[in-house]
Amino acid sequence: EAQLVESGGGLVQPGRSLRLSCAASGFIFDDKAMHWVRLAPGKGLEWVSGISSNSGTTGYADSVKGRFTISRDNAKNSLYLQMNSLRVEDTAVYYCANSPLTTVVRGYFHHWGQGTLVTVSS
């Protein structure tokens, strides 16, 4: 069965950087697009970023464009999210999720990790 385990969250000051990781197992990682979705306190789910199976296509929400970078290492079955210039409003639980397809567009969020909490505060 598919398993996704996020790590790298923590407390960080505004303006600083953080890198999240997601370790995947139980499915053919290099055959699936991957996504990051976040849940901020008191708010609903928000799609953050996605990457195609071969890293050829990436997409970002307007709220993080230019500050966050998604990447993957298919040899290590791992997904990453480099978060720069963090803001208080980036505080959230960050989930990684896989797609049933190779492409970022279309499909759905099939399996989810348990999430990692990122707190941006001075």
Next chain:
Amino acid sequence: QSALTQPASVSGSPGQSITISCTGTSSDVGGYNYVSWYQQHPGKAPKLVIYDVSKRPSGVSNRFSGSKSGNTASLSIAGLQAEDEATYYCTAYSSSSPWVFGGGTTLTVL
């Protein structure tokens, strides 16, 4: 404000049926059959319950069903059980985003 509109809360008694709506536009819900629904219990990861408007993943109870009419998608739960109490989110592929979520609906089983 979320791109897709869901009621903030719905409630029902055990055994009853409820429906949660998800309203978007012709650029998302109405334009593509990539509407999916997720169940999230407090402190837990979201779980896929419906994909491609009306398909049910393996292992999800057949009490869950999905449909779409125009720019509005719906999730129905029949024979409510206590374990169904959770927050439900819809999401849809969007030509402009590419993914948009609803604000979530809290289901209370009375």
